[in-house]
Each structure stands twice: as C-alpha cells, then as structure tokens.
Amino acid sequence: MHDFKYRHSELYCESVNIARLAKKYGTPLYVYSRKTFLDHYRKLQAAFRDVRPLICYSVKANSNTSILRMLVKEGAGLDIVSGGELYRALRAGASPRKIVYAGVGKTEKEIEYAIRQNSLLFNVESLPELRAIDSVAGRLGKTQACALRINPDVKAKTHKYITTGHKQNKFGIDIATARNIFLNRGQFENLDIAGVHTHIGSQIVDARPFVNAIRKLAGFVRGLEAGGIRVKWFNIGGGLGIIYSGERPQTAQEYARAVLPLLKKLNARIILEPGRFISGNSGVLVTKVIYLKEAPRKNFAIVDAAMNDLIRPSLYGAYHEVLPLKSAPYTTSKKIRNYDVVGPVCESGDFLARNRRFIDLQEGDLLAVMSAGAYGFSMSSVYNSRPRAAEVLVDAGRARLITRRETYSDLVHTER
Numbered sequence: 519m520h521d522f523k524y525r526h527s528e529l530y531c532e533s534v535n536i537a538r539l540a541k542k543y544g545t546p547l548y549v550y551s552r553k554t555f556l557d558h559y560r561k562l563q564a565a566f567r568d569v570r571p572l573i574c575y576s577v578k579a580n581s582n583t584s585i586l587r588m589l590v591k592e593g594a595g596l597d598i599v600s601g602g603e604l605y606r607a608l609r610a611g612a613s614p615r616k617i618v619y620a621g622v623g624k625t626e627k628e629i630e631y632a633i634r635q636n637s638l639l640f641n642v643e644s645l646p647e648l649r650a651i652d653s654v655a656g657r658l659g660k661t662q663a664c665a666l667r668i669n670p671d672v673k674a675k676t677h678k679y680i681t682t683g684h685k686q687n688k689f690g691i692d693i694a695t696a697r698n699i700f701l702n703r704g705q706f707e708n709l710d711i712a713g714v715h716t717h718i719g720s721q722i723v724d725a726r727p728f729v730n731a732i733r734k735l736a737g738f739v740r741g742l743e744a745g746g747i748r749v750k751w752f753n754i755g756g757g758l759g760i761i762y763s764g765e766r767p768q769t770a771q772e773y774a775r776a777v778l779p780l781l782k783k784l785n786a787r788i789i790l791e792p793g794r795f796i797s798g799n800s801g802v803l804v805t806k807v808i809y810l811k812e813a814p815r816k817n818f819a820i821v822d823a824a825m826n827d828l829i830r831p832s833l834y835g836a837y838h839e840v841l842p843l844k845s846a847p848y849t850t851s852k853k854i855r856n857y858d859v860v861g862p863v864c865e866s867g868d869f870l871a872r873n874r875r876f877i878d879l880q881e882g883d884l885l886a887v888m889s890a891g892a893y894g895f896s897m898s899s900v901y902n903s904r905p906r907a908a909e910v911l912v913d914a915g916r917a918r919l920i921t922r923r924e925t926y927s928d929l930v931h932t933e934r
C-alpha cells in the first residue's frame with residue numbers, strides 16, 4: 519500500500535530513515551515517497567488498460583511542482599481548478615493537450631489564460647459559464663472544446679463537505695439542462711461541446727455510487743448519440759477512497775472491474791481524475807513533541823505541527839494514524855498513556871489526532887502523521903503567522919528538498 523515501514527523499530531520512507539530527514543531539514547516536515555506515487559498511478563493505469571484512459575492527476579490534492587513533473591513524465595495529464603493550478607501545470611511541463619479544467623467559478627481572466635494555452639477541455643459547470651467561455655473564445659478567434667459536468671444526483675457515502683454529485687451540491691449541470699445544451703449547441707459558435715464529465719465526491723470507498731453515476735451518464739450519452747450527437751470524451755472524475763485506518767476501499771482493479779463493462783460500450787475516450795488515490799498514502803507529516811501536558815482529565819502531546827499544516831482533522835474530523843518514528847516495544851515498566859496530539863495554534867479545534875495510545879512518549883520524540891500526502895500541504899496556511907513546512911521527496915535511497923521551509927520574511931513579503 520505504501521513505502522513507509524519500520525526497520526529495526528525505526529520508521530523509514532523507502533530506504534531512508536525519516537528521523538535523519540527530520541534532523542537535517544527540521545520539523546514540521548512533509549516526506550513523500552516517489553515509489554508510492556508512481557505505484558498508485560501505475561496500478562490505475564494497469565487496471566484500466568483495456569480502455570487506455572487519459573489519467574489526469576488532480577493537482578489540488580498535492581500541487582508541488584516536482585511531484586507534478588514526476589507524474590507528467592510518467593505520462594499523466596492534469597486536472598486543474600484555477601489559473602494558479604494551470605500555471606503550476608505548465609511550469610511542471612504538462613502538455614496543455616492533457617489538461618482538463620473544472621470548477622464552478624472560473625473568471626474571465628482564468629478562462630482567457632486557459633484558452634490561450636490551448637487547454638484540452640473545460641469541464642463546464644453552468645450555462646452562464648458556457649456563455650462566458652464562448653464569448654472569450656470568440657474574442658480570441660479560437661474554438662474551445664468543452665465537456666459538461668453533469669450532476670447525476672447520486673448519493674456517495676462520504677463526509678458531507680466532500681460529496682459533490684447530489685442535486686443539493688453546487689457542482690455540475692442537471693441532466694435535463696445538459697440535454698438542452700447539447701441539442702442547442704449550435705448557439706455556442708466558438709465551442710466544441712464534445713464531452714461529459716462527472717465527479718461525485720471524494721474518499722468514496724465503495725464502487726456502487728460510481729457505477730450508479732456512470733450508468734446515468736452512459737444512458738444520457740446513448741440518448742444523445744441516438745439523436746446524432748457525438749460525444750468524444752467521457753470523464754468519470756476522481757474520488758477513490760484510501761485507507762486511513764480501518765477502511766476497506768475498492769482497489770484499482772475492483773473499481774475497474776465494476777465500471778469497465780459500462781465504459782467499454784461507449785465510443786468515447788475515457789478520462790480519470792484521481793487525486794487522493796495517487797498521493798494520499800504517498801506522504802507523511804513529521805512533527806516533534808514540544809511538551810507533554812498531563813492534565814487531570816486529559817493528556818496532551820503538544821507538537822510543532824498544527825491545523826495550519828494539516829487541516830483535515832479540524833475541518834472534517836478526519837482520522838490520520840500517528841506513529842512514533844522510533845517504536846518503543848512494550849514492557850511492563852513502560853508508561854502507556856492516551857494523548858490528544860495537538861498543535862500550538864490558538865484554537866481548540868487545532869488537533870491532529872485524539873485519544874491515541876502511546877508507549878513511553880517523551881518530549882522531543884518525533885511522530886509521523888500518516889497518509890498526509892493528499893490535501894495536506896496543499897491545504898496548508900500560515901495562520902497564527904506560522905511559516906509553512908518544508909517538503910522532501912525520497913527517491914531510491916536519496917532525499918531531495920522540493921520545498922524549502924518558509925521564513926518569517928516570506929510571511930510578509932507581499933505586504934506593502
């Protein structure tokens with residue numbers, strides 16, 4: 519599943535001792551395994567090889583340029599949601615012909631940037647957006663290819679903040695409106711409305727909601743084709759869940775087995791947009807215990823990483839396993855205590871883990887917050903004026919600093 523394992527009671531990333539990295543680069547520190555990233559990408563590629571999909575890694579999950587470059591070199595396309603992500607994608611050497619652009623609030627400036635750069639497809643989320651893209655493309659004298667993001671109105675069992683394919687969510691276009699758009703596509707003189715897209719949510723561990731959504735979308739496409747409308751692109755989004763603790767998510771193969779029979783019947787080219795599946799288990803956040811505060815009702819391990827470094831526990835109540843870099847074997851003489859692992863930020867919601875058992879935890883100990891490769895650094899902030907962490911990528915026994923730690927002067931360098 520990943521390449522973070524104990525060797526002689528010390529936690530390693532591939533063949534590199536993580537404690538050594540913490541010593542060299544300081545904490546809090548994100549550490550990533552190149553091998554884990556590529557293994558997950560390749561697993562998906564192999565599972566779907568019958569339809570040779572375009573796999574557009576979702577940049578928002580982990581947007582580091584070195585990581586994007588590594589996936590682009592492997593043949594990945596990229597799924598973006600902003601001008602900033604387009605900038606990163608191009609900087610990482612992505613071919614614009616493999617870039618798909620989603621998001622409900624693309625501004626005119628962003629639309630112009632993406633059209634000028636010859637992006638492959640816009641995943642369009644509303645009628646007014648479609649009109650805006652048409653108008654910008656007309657002004658630039660170009661024809662832009664678009665897919666309609668369909669909201670299939672299916673329920674995906676996941677956290678309410680990360681479900682996106684239900685009719686109450688702000689995402690996508692309902693099927694009836696989408697059908698009308700396709701039927702009247704001639705109105706949009708500067709657009710080639712050539713595809714459908716859906717993305718029903720994130721951290722989905724069961725293939726059923728995907729199958730339901732794809733079945734609806736495939737039926738919709740068959741209807742269009744019966745009316746003589748050709749659909750060239752069929753984008754099934756991302757959303758594959760991973761293991762944080764006890765989940766038993768579908769594997770890439772199980773996912774493919776469930777959805778391929780539907781996809782193979784289509785004449786369209788398939789696109790996938792995985793984010794978490796590729797990056798989630800590929801990174802950990804390393805942090806140091808500053809104080810152990812043993813209060814009457816609760817014990818706190820106060821660490822040097824906080825909600826500004828990893829917001830998922832605070833925002834979604836997300837569970838991340840926390841492992842000591844040096845695992846102390848249990849002996850009866852050792853102190854076993856439960857701790858809340860909390861950061862220095864001035865909010866009670868600033869916690870990384872709650873009520874976790876540690877053997878003989880000491881001040882100065884190093885801990886790894888596991889499965890922090892997706893929506894970790896990319897959602898980090900400088901709240902409480904805490905400079906952002908550094909990031910290190912391990913590759914075949916060597917570690918490379920891919921983001922240096924921010925300094926105090928970085929905190930204010932855009933302020934006038």
Ligand code: LLP
Nearest residue numbers: 576620717720721756757791792793794893
């Ligand atoms: N495609 C679209 C259009 C998306 O909006 C997303 C994620 C993805 C693909 C990739 O989804 P994934 O394969 O990673 O599930 N911050 C939350 C997750 C938000 C997901 C947003 N959209 C978290 O930390 O759990």
